[in-house]
Amino acid sequence: MVTTTVTETDKMKSFEELESTVRSYSRGWPTVFAKAKGYKIWDTDDNEYIDFFAGAGVLNYGHNDDSMQEKMIDYIRNNGILHSLDMGSTSRKEFLERFKEVILEPRNLDYKVMFPGPTGTNSVESALKIARKVTGRDTVISFTNAFHGMTIGSLSVTANSFKRHGAGIPLHHAVSMPFDNYMEDQDSIAYLERFLEDGGSGVALPAAIILETVQGEGGINAARMDWLKKVEELCKRWDILLIIDDVQAGCGRTGTFFSFEPAGIDPDIVCLSKSIGGAGLPMALTLIKPEFDQWGPGEHNGTFRGNNLAFIGAIEALDYWKTDDFSHAIKEKGSSLHKGIQAIIDKYPELKATHRGRGLMQGIAVAKPELTDVICSEAFQRGLIIETSGPQDEVIKFLPPLIIDEKGLQQGLSILDESIKAALNP
Amino acid sequence: MVTTTVTETDKMKSFEELESTVRSYSRGWPTVFAKAKGYKIWDTDDNEYIDFFAGAGVLNYGHNDDSMQEKMIDYIRNNGILHSLDMGSTSRKEFLERFKEVILEPRNLDYKVMFPGPTGTNSVESALKIARKVTGRDTVISFTNAFHGMTIGSLSVTANSFKRHGAGIPLHHAVSMPFDNYMEDQDSIAYLERFLEDGGSGVALPAAIILETVQGEGGINAARMDWLKKVEELCKRWDILLIIDDVQAGCGRTGTFFSFEPAGIDPDIVCLSKSIGGAGLPMALTLIKPEFDQWGPGEHNGTFRGNNLAFIGAIEALDYWKTDDFSHAIKEKGSSLHKGIQAIIDKYPELKATHRGRGLMQGIAVAKPELTDVICSEAFQRGLIIETSGPQDEVIKFLPPLIIDEKGLQQGLSILDESIKAALNP
């Protein structure tokens, strides 16, 4: 989140007066956005912004992709089914078939597809439920700085204390373990295993371990592939289900469709949301290995568990994954972004900054957390939308649409450079 | 939910093979739906169905309302912002202003509007959180046969044992009290108050009481206005927040925009979702009295907490409420439906059926629960979409789009009549 020192002008009055104080992004970026295309976004005063935020990972394919627009318009115009819960619909059927063909089969993955409510937290809630049902155990191990959602089940495995406190009730059935590289010199895998094998550790054998391969809200902490592999081995050894929450890091964000592909692991359950819908409409999936798909009909449900118009965007989005070209392009842009970030880090040693992340999910961790909000606020005023991350908002978080071009990347980096300069010399 | 004895044909193969066993509606209505308009829906074989289900209350304004379609197409075509979390957007601004003007002000209601994640359960989760934060208490009183959602917070106040058991963990911080008319001869208000006033009752003073004025999933149980009034008085007397979950009964379903208007009560928090988006896209609101809107920025959040395209439909839907005409029409259709239902009840005494509900949210409770599935299955084969409700699925639930005409109503009732006949004489 970004907070700002910019005075909110009259145009924000309706939000201030009518909306709950819980609103957050409209505080840091105090304007009314009107239009968007690709990696650009315009407000009602026709100010143009480069988007390094991408709807917190929802707009991997950019704003208003031409072919998605066309297909959605056609669908509406032809009286396509807009809402149908989990009734059979043409869009649902096509999505299922294409997802299998384009995503699952080429990766030798054999998941049953569950449509939970259309949000990430709902996918996580469904994952936790089925893991507990299948194993008959209640504890779930999550990690420091994890973010899995704000409904009580997901919040229980979310680490942020401000968010947890908001529950108003104690949160249980979860144990927080150190994520990769959490403590220098600590072998977090050995530590975790010790707690599992010791009957006197105080931690029960869990139903599942849930993790993000790159922690988006927690500070762009990217686990090493080797660490992921070891977690998987440990899960297999102890008969624990491995849940990958790929809501933010998935759908190509790190360079492959699933963020865990380079680790060569095979999670038991995968949570997808955000960019899975392609165009930015609410949609979520829970992928479950067939042997663990032990739901009774309707045992987890939700009114919006099949958002047909989102399926239309989702089907178009799958086209990006028919060949490896998109994946290669993301990796190249990732390298370019990494270089640009490193240049900034080198240029401003007073930031004592370090690089984080991989793919197009990167960050600059700054030693003085109070600076990041100022920098992002300066960036907004210069036409760049970028937010912060981490428990103290100490990380500037780069999350541009995956379809951004080199020019856009450099333009954004250049604005950030100026913004840092301004922040350091107020 | 409806289960069926109809053999699922080849066209359902993709769902059977690719989708999780959790799927439910595609079992009871084993076909692939392709198009919909108003109160009608067609499958890929061009079979036409009358819709007495309305997306479980999402499609109060019918399928593909002309003006909603037009506005959504325009919005997409003009590169309108599709996704923006809770950043300011033109559609968000307009919705807020129009909602105030058309809904809140004429009813002398002064709520702050919160956009939680775009589903009913998320609205309920946010309501429970803020009630607990504001009061510093953790218990919430809910009622027998309540349904408030499937994420752990909402599930805790949901009564259905099959759904609760699916949590895989014990559900806490909730006390289930008897809903209006739960026990013959029991004064449930006196009982509830006794538990509040007695320091030895074993029930702590709650943060909130949450209820549906008409329980949609729990069996179309309609509370009396007098009972609602008494619950409100009791809340005021004990300094307890009153949360009305109007997700299913709201947005005109019972004849007024909010289902609680005839009771003359003034809830502290109101949950809206389902038809609030107008066209069937995911959207939810939590309405909070200003004095209880004590959220910190981002204390409850969610990626899809502002579904801009849904706002476009929602704005159009508000037009229905500019005058009282729509409300009057619903009440008239409600009377007509009631008559039709009563005629059926009288015609088939062997059903030992009773009438339930109000507005266009009605039901037939049948003494032999095993009959309802057969009846609904027969109805489906004759071109009527209608589902069951209640802990034993013992209620046939009438939830037609509010825009249905008299002809549609009678057609549906007539199909139901034949279906009952067929079910009773197999």
Added chain:
Amino acid sequence: MVTTTVTETDKMKSFEELESTVRSYSRGWPTVFAKAKGYKIWDTDDNEYIDFFAGAGVLNYGHNDDSMQEKMIDYIRNNGILHSLDMGSTSRKEFLERFKEVILEPRNLDYKVMFPGPTGTNSVESALKIARKVTGRDTVISFTNAFHGMTIGSLSVTANSFKRHGAGIPLHHAVSMPFDNYMEDQDSIAYLERFLEDGGSGVALPAAIILETVQGEGGINAARMDWLKKVEELCKRWDILLIIDDVQAGCGRTGTFFSFEPAGIDPDIVCLSKSIGGAGLPMALTLIKPEFDQWGPGEHNGTFRGNNLAFIGAIEALDYWKTDDFSHAIKEKGSSLHKGIQAIIDKYPELKATHRGRGLMQGIAVAKPELTDVICSEAFQRGLIIETSGPQDEVIKFLPPLIIDEKGLQQGLSILDESIKAALNP
């Protein structure tokens, strides 16, 4: 508990200065007790008091029974084993054999005897654990105004809100149902059964129902035998374990050894403590039907789970039960006490008092709760030890030693009469 208006004199200084503010009885009866015999007790100033309190039910056999004294002195002098956890010891062996012979066999009861920690709350904790283990369920149904102990497990099934609040954490896994006669005109059995049979009640099938046949702390509420019988039937029908907490009402307090004998029921688990040790030393038992005695060795333990010196007193106490004489005597004294109480109620109509209880566990419920403390304080000054009970301390509680004679009873009643007169005319 009794609070007092008497000024605490210097002799209480050590307690005031050195002991925690949690101390309670030394406030209401501000003196230092030095000696006791039978139903009398003397303080350091040689003031004599009639004891209508009996250590809250621990001293059913009176203070310092001659033969118990003798046997305990012999045991100590002969270097008997004073502490041995659950190792075999001569006193443990003898107690087990005598308890079987004198108590279990004549009543056709076939319980395995568990020695939990030596307090009532520990017996309750063990009962809840084994009921949950055996059934695999977690919920336990308890009743309004129940008191089962102060450790977290027992406190969860205790109803008093002040005590519950003291936990500092929310208390779960328990559902509070209305005790017999809790609401006028309510059939609490029908209500309870409705909650069990309705899959939409919001209450899961419980592991156990726990109850006191006469609620000692909750206001001397005596369940009718017929009600107890119905609870048992309902437990059998639903495969729920029935736990009778006979810690206060057991050991002859109501006229039979177990308080539930007149109901003809056969509980699955019985908790005993207080007077089971005979002489007032800490001791507790949990009686478990053999088919439910599924503990692993040491699965529930506790350092003081075999108090050998208490066994010595307990063995002597069993002698009281060799014939029916003791039981008859209690019933006669109970009638006499009842008459005396009724006379007082009739004499002071301004108290608007009602009678409660049975056996030698009786009470006077007074319409103005603020009066009871004054009355008990006046009684103390006149040489009678008697305390209050109920959620508002609205009940004067008669709990004399069972060995009291008619003279003692009348003397105590006479003091109470004067104390009421004084309280009403201050």
Added chain:
Amino acid sequence: MVTTTVTETDKMKSFEELESTVRSYSRGWPTVFAKAKGYKIWDTDDNEYIDFFAGAGVLNYGHNDDSMQEKMIDYIRNNGILHSLDMGSTSRKEFLERFKEVILEPRNLDYKVMFPGPTGTNSVESALKIARKVTGRDTVISFTNAFHGMTIGSLSVTANSFKRHGAGIPLHHAVSMPFDNYMEDQDSIAYLERFLEDGGSGVALPAAIILETVQGEGGINAARMDWLKKVEELCKRWDILLIIDDVQAGCGRTGTFFSFEPAGIDPDIVCLSKSIGGAGLPMALTLIKPEFDQWGPGEHNGTFRGNNLAFIGAIEALDYWKTDDFSHAIKEKGSSLHKGIQAIIDKYPELKATHRGRGLMQGIAVAKPELTDVICSEAFQRGLIIETSGPQDEVIKFLPPLIIDEKGLQQGLSILDESIKAALNP
């Protein structure tokens, strides 16, 4: 606990038939004990045993101390008050005054004395409650291999998975952290502090940290004084209450009255039980710093919260602490025991054994856990009572009465030597 391969003879029949399967020690030592004096104990067949068990720490002053016997007999013979809850009594008054004079004042400790129920677990439950009340927080941090009791509150901070599982419900409000030396090369203090300071650690600021300085049941793990000091500093820095559970390690077991004295720390709350009663009768104390003694009267109570006869033994026991002689003697015997243990470790390298503990609380950790039961069983047959400890019972635990003499120590060690030989060469 010790399990045995010895055939239980007829004399154990009553226990087998009448007692619950939960019994444990009577399985490992299958005989009926009849008498005990000092550090010796005899069964009904007049077999003599050296006691290296001391009632799991209850009998620090040995069995049947002459002067305690005399005082208890006098007290009983003179009709002393045996039971009085927390009413004022002469024995209670004297104990309070003497405890202040002999224990608190010389150590500059200023605690209020609370009498919870007479067991260790009750003291722990009261400590957790008051810590939560005072801080308004619910989480308590405990450590790997901690043992704090078996009632639900204490069990929540107990680490052993077998014991925890016995709860039958999930245990909450506790976080298990690594005890000193739990992981080689891990700085457990740095780890703990990182979790406290990081708002994204997933662990809330706790109400308290609870620990045993030497973990008795968890494997005789002795924390370093420096580690204890750091935990205290960390508690002060973060405003967390420090609770020392000195139930087993206190009352002189490690050489000083409180086990934490050598660390120079000043805990906020101290739990005492076991040997505090002197003679082996149930008794417990909770010591609370005056500023945290914020109980309401009776907010935590319990029938046996003042065991007067135990006070008589406790007063006598305090005499041992009037000078430093007793403390010095324990340390000398501790050194002697350490030497003897080391000699055994050196003599049997095949055990791959290591030494643990301090004072007269020591252990031999054996690489093959399956051996310890055999060794203890052999020892029993040779006249030595000694038990095992640790999550896998991998530690032979030496807990002789503190009054044992050198001869007794050597005799016990010698029997153990033979038992190991026998176990290794069966």
